[in-house]
Amino acid sequence: MSQTVKQGVVTLFFAGLFGLVVVLNGGGRPAGEPGLDPGEALRRYGFRLTESAAAAGIDFRHENPTLDPKLGHIMPIVAGMGAGVSVVDFDRDGWLDLYVVTGKEGGKNRLYRNRGDGTFEDVAAAAGVADLNQPGTGACMGAVWADYDNDGFPDLFVYKWGRPELFHNRGGKRFDRVTETAGLPARVNANAACWFDYDRDGRLDLFIAGYWRDDIDLWDLRTTAVMPESFEYATNGGRKYLLRNCGDGTFEDVTERVGIKSTRWTLAVVAADLCGTGYPDLVLANDYGVSEFYANRGGERFDEVGFETGIGVAPKSGMSVCLGDVLNQGKQSLYVSNITEAGNLVQGNNLWVPAGTTAKGLPRYLNQAGALNVERGGWSWGAAFGDLNNDGRLDLYLANGYISAEKGKSYWYDYGKIAGGLKGLISDARYWPPIGTQSLAGYQAKCVWLNKGGDFTDVAAGVGATDTYDGRAVALGDLSNRGILDVVVANQNGPLLLYRNDVTPGRDWVEFELTGGARPGQDTGRSNRDAVGAEVRLTWRQGGGLQQQSRVITAGDGYAAQSTSRLHFGLGQNAVIDKAVIKWPSGRTDTIQAPPVNALHRVEESGP
């Protein structure tokens, strides 16, 4: 063969490689089919989302705080978080309500009471939980609800960049501010919190995750060296608080005693028994670093085992963490959202699927986000699993977008300059390039990933999730008691969106509302009254096959969000439930044989 022929062969091969790259890149994030009419969306995907906040009487709009002028040149970057929303039945009338926070100084939070007719009324001011952004007290970032005194009504904890607030619910009518008497820390610059019963004493404890250091007053900076010391390895963030519920209305700081020492920049936390010990573990999604997995050792201490479990190896920009049995295996996977911006930063979101155990008996996870096609979601924030089309598989709603300012102008290049700088540079706000009117990962299309069994496909545009606001918190709940999960999205500097969900008729469902056995003064050996940490494992027959799915009650997950504590299961058509096995936080197990479909089952923990 002559050298010319060889040259030709190699050149052809070379060109083929280029062609292959182009073809493979073309298989990037599918955009879905925009403009589907509702009927077609229902036929094709089994559900349709309709933004109906205004029709429901909701006119809330989140506003950013204005921090110290020393941060003025990068204000949208540092102040661009904290649009949180919770779904909770605060008055126990059987209809799910909404609580939503804003961050602007003097701005009012809203408590939207569900009237039961498809509309909501704001009762925050009357209930005493609206005015929580008073100048000098900090900015609200999110809220988590749980019945910490087991009196039957969920209480409210609001975490802030500033003074956290705790409110005791008085019969669903009004709230008493108990911040000082409860013994909460004076200031935590937190972006995440959750309730969980870490020591299984029947009383819910509180975990608060700091983002900025506690000693930083963001409205009165002593120094501009307050930024993360590294883009992916920062440990100069806020400390964490594990506040043990003493049972008398007070909380005890046991963080150091139980071994939680993280000072990473935490943006999200979720608690669940992932190690199978019966005690709830903690997973922290950290911005500027690796995620952390705190394994609960018998309610006595926590060990950070993120590296061993696999979720704490590669540092990314953790924004959110949520749980879901995505493969219907009876095991909880963890979805951690990160950043993907084509050509700039391709971290990819992580879907940590259980893959056996380590030699020490810890759960081992593998990231299957790429294989299951839930990896590329833009600058991702809150995410939530739920069966949106009641087909028996958990779907995934993801909010995204950071700063939508002037279109066509991007801060990415400027961001890249400082992101790689040494600690002394990146950690000092003075050296950050001004953002001006530029956007940063703005106007992003949302992701609604439909679980097809083998993998997921993005159907956001097709089903009607077409907004491009800077999404933050995502919370799910059956707001109309129809057996269908609606979607609530809190947007940064944007409106609260209520996506009413309609599902193809004929698809079955079942919901469980659990009540633990603990009562005031009678909590030993029983589960906390809200049953936070309880798991329902459902087995049902549909289409000739036996299926199972497991769901866990959490009180705070995703990003600045809390979805309904009612456990919702889609079942598909003509489903027959075999059984529901309830594993209570107390360790007790109850089994309900053949509960009827298309019903909400209220279950109380059997006696001690």
Add this chain to the structure above:
Amino acid sequence: MTSPASPPPPARPAADRSGASRAGFALRAAITAVLVLGYYYARDPLGELVARWYARTVGGTPDPAAPRVVGVTVLLAVLFAVWRRVILPEKKLYAPILITVILALSDASFSVLENHPAPGWLVALTGGAVMEYSPTFVTIAVTVLAELLVGRFYWGKWPNPTSAYITGISAGILIKSSALWPFVLCGMISITSKYVLRVANRHLWNPTNFGVTAMLFLAPEYVASLTVQAGNNGGALAVIWLLGGLIMYTLGRFHIPLAFVATFVPLAFLRSSVTGHPWQAEIAPVTSPMFQLYIFFMITDPPTTTRAKWSQILVAVLVAVMETVYRLAFKDVHSLYHALFTVGPAANLVEIIAGRLRSSRAGEGLKAGPDHPLLKSSPLQGTT
């Protein structure tokens, strides 16, 4: 593009050139295998021992990366002691060894390798023993294999795989993707470009620069470049500069990164005055890990740099100037790659044309290509 007229010099094992015996080479290889396997077997238990000792004596929990860094450093030092008689006389091995050391320490410090989950068929095939794999190692294997196969086909002889090894490591570190195909295709495009994009028997583009640039341009949905993953840590930077500078100085090429940095820094002040941004922000990229790989392994690559020292310095300066042009004109995130992508081949072309003119004036043709005496004498021949 032209067809090469002559094959590259035949490759010979480094050990042969050093004069080491086959038995000595085999013994060293065996010791190496034992040491590496022993390290990976013992590193976790040793890490726990260190952590317990730290907790007892100092209190608290040590940085989990610290025992790994210490372990890898000791391992590398012992391996160096084992192989020093083979390595020291063979300057051509300096660059691959340097980048291997950087890779090992980077992974120990910052988990730069970022394993991917193994595909289902591999998990099933191995009964669950293999749950993850390293895309960087796959890239190294692919580039070396591509070099051997394409080189054998093209030249009719087995090429030296040293340069492909460095290309593999460079591509494996510089490409950031959660998919495997960008790593594989970047490595293959990098290698193949050396055989296709040729003039006067010289390949014009630095292979890794070409491959990474092509991937960033053609596959932005899946590919980004290494930007920040070194902990923003001055210590890591100092180690790379110390090792890199020492080796580049030994090889007589330190003037290239020096010229580039010496140009980049004043240009950072110029950019600051143009953009109004703090000069610290403009100078910050000089401390990023990608920048270090760039100045020590890309712009110093002998086959794709000009031959005379003065022209190498000039080209380094021009690359830095072009980099600033891209930054200011286009806010180009990948300005480093693009600057070398455009200036490097142009400089090579100018040199080739000038050489031909000189040769024609002198009445004799310039014998270029892999047998060119200047190229043969270069200790870094065929790096990245």
